[in-house]
Amino acid sequence: MAKWLQGEIVENYQWSERLFSLRLKAPLETFKAGQFVRVALDVEGEEVARPYSLVNAPGEELLEIYFNIVPEGPLTPQLAKMKPGDAIKIGERASGFLIIDEVPEARHLWMLATGTGIGPFLSILRTEDVWQRFEKVVLGYSVRSEEELSYRELIEQLLQQHIDQLSFVPFITREKVEGSINARITSAIEQGDVEARTGFKICAEDSHVMMCGNSAMIMQVTELLKQRGMRKHLRRERGHITMEKYH
Numbered sequence: 001m002a003k004w005l006q007g008e009i010v011e012n013y014q015w016s017e018r019l020f021s022l023r024l025k026a027p028l029e030t031f032k033a034g035q036f037v038r039v040a041l042d043v044e045g046e047e048v049a050r051p052y053s054l055v056n057a058p059g060e061e062l063l064e065i066y067f068n069i070v071p072e073g074p075l076t077p078q079l080a081k082m083k084p085g086d087a088i089k090i091g092e093r094a095s096g097f098l099i100i101d102e103v104p105e106a107r108h109l110w111m112l113a114t115g116t117g118i119g120p121f122l123s124i125l126r127t128e129d130v131w132q133r134f135e136k137v138v139l140g141y142s143v144r145s146e147e148e149l150s151y152r153e154l155i156e157q158l159l160q161q162h163i164d165q166l167s168f169v170p171f172i173t174r175e176k177v178e179g180s181i182n183a184r185i186t187s188a189i190e191q192g193d194v195e196a197r198t199g200f201k202i203c204a205e206d207s208h209v210m211m212c213g214n215s216a217m218i219m220q221v222t223e224l225l226k227q228r229g230m231r232k233h234l235r236r237e238r239g240h241i242t243m244e245k246y247h
């Protein structure tokens with residue numbers, strides 16, 4: 001049986017009608033930036049548990065998860081209702097391989113996220129490791145509308161702190177917004193729009209690509225990158241792509 005840590009909600013921050021961040025206290029010993037924990041609530045007498053990436057950096061006092069309401073899902077409508085002081089169960093260990101330790105040597109690190117898939121990258125970008133290891137880091141963040149582009153203040157701070165190393169590429173698929181690409185990640189890569197922004201290419205010679213979020217985006221981008229001689233990274237066989245599919 002799963003063992004749970006007893007957590008307590010400290011803040012429920014609502015970004016938009018369906019997007020929320022929960023900040024909570026729980027005695028999780030440690031985790032690596034990019035990992036996820038299982039989160040559980042009792043819903044109508046049954047324990048419902050789902051994995052969520054941690055958005056905070058390791059060592060911070062509060063844990064943070066970022067999620068959207070899936071109306072037909074059992075857990076997210078309940079998570080969205082949580083208030084400070086409410087109890088929440090957290091898995092006693094974090095896990096997952098979307099971490100910098102699993103990324104082989106490369107000059108450029110590309111992080112491509114759809115929606116709430118931005119969470120683990122924000123955790124990684126708040127550690128020192130990533131800035132020591134890569135010459136350039138690109139954060140690509142795809143959402144449908146401008147109001148869904150959460151964590152802009154944090155991203156702005158990161159851009160200021162790492163002005164020579166970090167590029168931010170927002171994709172807003174259903175609205176034209178100045179400064180963002182009005183297309184999906186896949187077509188923007190195909191058209192060359194992403195590389196036009198960064199000034200360097202996604203290629204097997206010097207890039208590693210981490211992807212997180214919607215599995216359709218991850219599969220389509222993986223196919224595109226295969227045409228460039230890139231392949232999934234495995235421990236037993238070095239590659240160029242690391243991924244975590246949320247749904």
Ligand SMILES: Cc1cc2nc3c(=O)[nH]c(=O)nc-3n(C[C@H](O)[C@H](O)[C@H](O)COP(=O)(O)OP(=O)(O)OC[C@H]3O[C@@H](n4cnc5c(N)ncnc54)[C@H](O)[C@@H]3O)c2cc1C
Nearest residue numbers: 036050051052053066067068070073074075076116246247
């Ligand atoms: C390793 C891992 C880490 C994850 N981390 C996060 C995270 O940090 N933030 C986050 O929001 N989600 C994350 N997820 C998804 C999360 O675990 C839940 O599936 C999601 O929050 C919905 O929960 P639910 O119980 O309401 O519905 P579920 O019963 O889990 O799902 C109901 C249906 O909705 C689909 N679905 C799941 N997530 C979404 C979504 N975001 N948008 C549209 N449809 C969806 C499912 O595929 C399923 O068909 C992660 C998943 C995995 C495997």
